[in-house]
Amino acid sequence: MDADFDSLAAFVRVAQGRSFRKAATGMGVSPSALSHAIGKLEQRLGVRLLNRTTRSVSPTAAGAQLLERLAPAFAEISDALDTLNDERALPRGHLRLNVPRPAAHLVLAPLLARWRAAYPDVILDVVTNDAVVDIVEQGFDAGMRFGELLQQDMIALPVGPEIRFTVCASPDYLHRFGVPETPHAMASHECLQLRFPSGAIFKWQFQRDGEEVAVATNGSLVLDDLPAILLAAQQGAGLCYTYADYAAPLVANGQLVPVLEGWMPPPERFYLYYPSGRHMGAALRALVDFLKS
Structure with a gap:
């Protein structure tokens, strides 16, 4: 390639503005440096692009022809960069x-x-x-x-x-099987088990006075959906360990009762x-x- 991008861009600025000084100001360079760059471009191309006098600058016939082809291309590039800047500034x-x-x-x-x-x-x-x-x-x-x-x-x-957890059951379940007083009492209760996508069964997490307890629960129902577990608990199928916000409406209307509240871990x-x-x-x-x- 006989000309680089920067020198062609400089030529377009000078030719369109008919001034080395205006173009130099817009590009942040000196007029003499810009004039030198255009001179080198003309040498590489082997054709004069600009007519220069002490008072004016204008494209030669060859320069006007080149400007006619380059100006739309540089306008497209400018629009593309403006769009990129807008994309960076405006979320979309x-x-x-x-x-x-x-x-x-x-x-x-x-x-x-x-x-x-x-x-x-x-x-x-x-x-x-x-x-x-x-x-x-x-x-x-x-x-x-x-x-x-x-x-x-x-x-x-x-x-x-903050996300809090709760263990709860229906009043009917607690009436039939009693209220667990410690996490270790889970061994004698029907616990609604949650299966992770990995296949692992969630261990119920408890904590009190610095003591952390993870309980591997027993239960004949294993589900991978917390709303389904909550519905089963509401119907008396067993104890469930769930997000407190999930259970809150059912606790408020008395369909579920929280247990082991003093054993729940800190919120996450x-x-x-x-x-x-x-x-x-x-x-x-x-x-x-x-x-x-």
């Missing part, structure tokens, strides 16, 4: 999140209307998945998990309210997380700022 496009179902229910769902009103040009694509996935490998921009499940190379931001938080080494687009930045506020 597609934002893919991978979150467990409880996070979708308890953190995201209450905020979706406000998010939509604030960022109508962002398509927020939420995939609910209780399995722990590699968000980079699966093509997600960010994910949401409890803190202990996060990878070390992720940036993490606590989001949403969900975290929004994303790769630390990746450029953060405007849409993800908007989500981070939105959840912080």
